[in-house]
Amino acid sequence: xxxxxxxxxxxVQAGGSLRLSCAASGxxxxxxAMGWFRQAPGKEREFVGTINRSGGSTAYAxxxxxxxxxxxxxxxxxxxxxxxxxxxEDTAVYYCAATSYGGITPHAYDYWGQGTQVTVSS
Numbered sequence: 001x002x003x004x005x006x007x008x009x010x011x012v013q014a015g016g017s018l019r020l021s022c023a024a025s026g027x028x029x030x031x032x033a034m035g036w037f038r039q040a041p042g043k044e045r046e047f048v049g050t051i052n053r054s055g056g057s058t059a060y061a062x063x064x065x066x067x068x069x070x071x072x073x074x075x076x077x078x079x080x081x082x083x084x085x086x087x088x089e090d091t092a093v094y095y096c097a098a099t100s101y102g103g104i105t106p107h108a109y110d111y112w113g114q115g116t117q118v119t120v121s122s
Contacts, residue, residue, distance in 0.1 A: 002026050002032065002098050003025040004022055004023070004024050004096050004111055005113055005114070006096050006116040007022075008116060009094060009116030011119045012119070013120070014086060014088055014121065017082070017085075018086065019081065020116060022036075022081075024077045029077040030054075031053065032100060033053055033101070034050065034070075034098055034099075035048075035097045036050070036068075036081045036096055036097075037094070037106060037109075038093065039092055043092075045095070048060070048061055048068065049061065050102065050103070051070045051071070051079065063089075067084050068081060068082065068083050068084070079096055083118070090118065093115040094118050095113055097112045097113070098111040
């Protein structure tokens, strides 16, 4: 079992930055690849990015590539999402998730956090 708790969301102006954190419980954090997803009102949950177990490989959705960066600190059981050059269309609830196998679809992920709201004003 892995429990995930996101933090760092808030209100920011367009062009600004936020860093989300996701703290994981347990001693098996490094066994999981981690992902970030987001869900805007009335829309399906969408993939934002993922990072492998060691942190040596990442992948991103085209909509955030070049603006968002995922990193992890396995010693602290934490994964981060650095969001720069934010746009109003980035407004959503952001979720972190853990997967034993990796992937970019929500179905591939076994454990989810409760989400944190990010609002970008124009």
